[in-house]
Amino acid sequence: MSDPICPGSIERLLEILEGKWTLLLLRHLFNGIKRFGELRRALHPISPKTLTDRLRLLEERGIVTRTVYSEVPLHVEYQLTERGRRLEPIFIAMGVWVQSEASDPKNELVSKSLSS
Amino acid sequence: MSDPICPGSIERLLEILEGKWTLLLLRHLFNGIKRFGELRRALHPISPKTLTDRLRLLEERGIVTRTVYSEVPLHVEYQLTERGRRLEPIFIAMGVWVQSEASDPKNELVSKSLSS
């Protein structure tokens, strides 16, 4: 109880971040507004179904907005909401970790994959 | 290419964080050395199989160490490695997000679950 863990709420976050492609998808959205096709290419070889599923879920969770432009060549834009943008520090921290990995020489890593 | 995304490496991180219980599990390990039973109770109702699977995976990835004490009542301790501890900023960032959620009144949230 001296434990600063606030259960339930972190799970709200897990519901957002879970899924094989979600982190990768969000990373791209931090770079700005993206269209379905762009994301699909960026996350290749993700299937359209999976991409749609993820985007819909993020939409429901209030992380991204979906804007349809019914003009001649139809297109749709996905953009992070404010709530979504508040996730950025998490990704920045992830980037820092990745950097620390790259620069740290004593990466003992997986002995398993080395022996095979 | 102006995009600061370093592919491949972030996926190394995803391999570590993926899985239903991993985040929750790591959170507990940041609180110090834990024994199997402790983790099991803390993550209840996780199954022993799943807990073992996750711990083994984190071990392989160099995130935790497993120390066996073959004394009378056998016990095993799990502890974060240095590499594992470097993940903490990510969790702190997650905590910050959760806090921001709690304090932010304009949580539009899921319209779906509200209407049902």
Place this chain on the structure above:
DNA sequence: CAGTATCCCATTTGATACTG
């Protein structure tokens, strides 16, 4: 105590073809 061994089920993800 700290797992392992099995078996099963549910959810995710993927492949592909088709549509407003």
Place this chain on the structure above:
DNA sequence: CAGTATCAAATGGGATACTG
């Protein structure tokens, strides 16, 4: 272009009982 519809395949997770 941006999906949806379908069905199959893969994976992960869970329940339970047993063991060093």
